[in-house]
Amino acid sequence: MKNNGAAGFSRRVFIISDCMRGKTVLYWETDTEKKAGKRMTVVVKIGTSTIAHATGHLNIRHMESLVKVLSDLKNAGHRVVLVSSGAIGMGVGKLGLMKRPEDMPTKQAAAAVGQCELMYIYDKLFSEYNHVVAQILLTGSDVENDKRRANFENTMSRLLEMGALPIINENDTVATEEIAVGDNDSLGAIVACAIHADLLVLLSDIEGLYTADPHRDGAARLIPVVEAITPEVEALAGEKGSGLAVGGMATKLKAAKMAAAQGIDMVIANGAEPELLYDILEGKSVGTRFLGQGKGERK
Numbered sequence: 001m002k003n004n005g006a007a008g009f010s011r012r013v014f015i016i017s018d019c020m021r022g023k024t025v026l027y028w029e030t031d032t033e034k035k036a037g038k039r040m041t042v043v044v045k046i047g048t049s050t051i052a053h054a055t056g057h058l059n060i061r062h063m064e065s066l067v068k069v070l071s072d073l074k075n076a077g078h079r080v081v082l083v084s085s086g087a088i089g090m091g092v093g094k095l096g097l098m099k100r101p102e103d104m105p106t107k108q109a110a111a112a113v114g115q116c117e118l119m120y121i122y123d124k125l126f127s128e129y130n131h132v133v134a135q136i137l138l139t140g141s142d143v144e145n146d147k148r149r150a151n152f153e154n155t156m157s158r159l160l161e162m163g164a165l166p167i168i169n170e171n172d173t174v175a176t177e178e179i180a181v182g183d184n185d186s187l188g189a190i191v192a193c194a195i196h197a198d199l200l201v202l203l204s205d206i207e208g209l210y211t212a213d214p215h216r217d218g219a220a221r222l223i224p225v226v227e228a229i230t231p232e233v234e235a236l237a238g239e240k241g242s243g244l245a246v247g248g249m250a251t252k253l254k255a256a257k258m259a260a261a262q263g264i265d266m267v268i269a270n271g272a273e274p275e276l277l278y279d280i281l282e283g284k285s286v287g288t289r290f291l292g293q294g295k296g297e298r299k
Contacts, residue, residue: 040198040281041160044070045083045188047248049205050271052086056093056100064125066203066274070165071129073277079160081195082167083188084122090114111172122167134164137171143190153194160195185251189258189266200259201280202252203271208288209236209249226290229257256290263292 051063074080088107091114092100101107119135126133136155142148159166170187185202192200212220226233237249252268259266269276269287279286 039077039079041079041081041195042073042281043081043083043188043192043195043197043200044277045184045200045202046085046271047184047202047204048085048089050203051084052089052093056089056091056097058090058093058121062272062274063121066271067122067125068129069274069277071126071131073281074131074165075129078281080165081156081160081191081197082122082165083184083191084118084167084169085184086118087111087114087169087172090117108173115169115173118169119167126165132164134159134166136166136168137173138168138187139171139175142171143194149194156191156195183248183251185248185255186258189255192259192264192266193262196262197264199281200255200264200266201277202255202266202268203274204248204252204268205271206249206268207270208268209233209253211236223288224285226256226288228293229253229260229290260290260292265292266290 046066051059051066053059070080070082088100088110091097091110091112094113094117095110097106097110101110115137119133123133136152138152142152156166168187168191170184188200188202191197207222209223209226210220211223214220223236234253237253256266267280267287267289269280276286280289
């Protein structure tokens with residue numbers, strides 16, 4: 001381990017052996033200082049496993065904590081956008097299904113029921129803190145078509161100007177494989193890029209990116225900062241069927257690439273503790289932070 005000095009922050013560099021490739025992987029632990037009074041535009045993505053129990057019913061404790069923290073961040077002057085999964089899972093619980101459906105029509109039916117339930121709860125909880133929410137449902141074609149994407153960006157801009165808190169999900173009721181974004185990690189990155197956010201946070205059931213699969217390797221270590229997503233970093237996502245792949249690390253790295261290309265930092269953190277968002281916005285070491293490219297050039 002060695003120390004590197006740089007303007008605005010200090011770095012500690014760790015050297016780790018990549019056993020699979022026989023190469024050395026470098027990653028950085030970075031301490032940043034919060035700029036006094038800085039108000040940020042933040043996109044927070046929350047996964048189904050964080051806001052719902054395995055039964056499909058609402059995880060009241062997690063959801064109430066999340067809404068309380070996001071409301072407080074808005075009170076502090078930050079602009080907040082929430083990308084929320086959970087429509088199908090909530091629909092499963094509401095309809096009393098025994099398990100998540102596998103056929104497309106039943107998935108879409110569950111999404112139709114679950115999205116109503118999801119937004120009802122968000123509206124009720126945020127209203128307790130005097131915040132207005134707005135629902136936006138997207139498909140892949142909405143962001144691929146230039147005119148529709150422009151309409152989305154204009155709507156988002158006006159909602160944020162008016163002080164609303166947009167809640168975004170993929171439109172699972174009509175989305176098919178051909179028009180689906182595919183995952184809400186990518187959707188979070190798309191939204192962050194569209195509104196020129198300062199930060200994207202993925203709250204999930206994993207702590208961050210590890211040096212190995214922590215389900216299989218007791219020596220696996222959490223990587224606090226990634227400066228660039230290299231082939232060596234991508235290899236850490238694990239093969240299909242591994243614990244990390246099941247946790248969606250590959251999609252999270254895809255989202256990190258999209259955000260980083262636009263100069264946006266992205267953080268992966270454990271959604272069971274929404275209070276971590278305070279530390280994340282202050283630049284403290286939480287989970288894994290992927291640094292945006294060319295941030296010094298952004299105004």
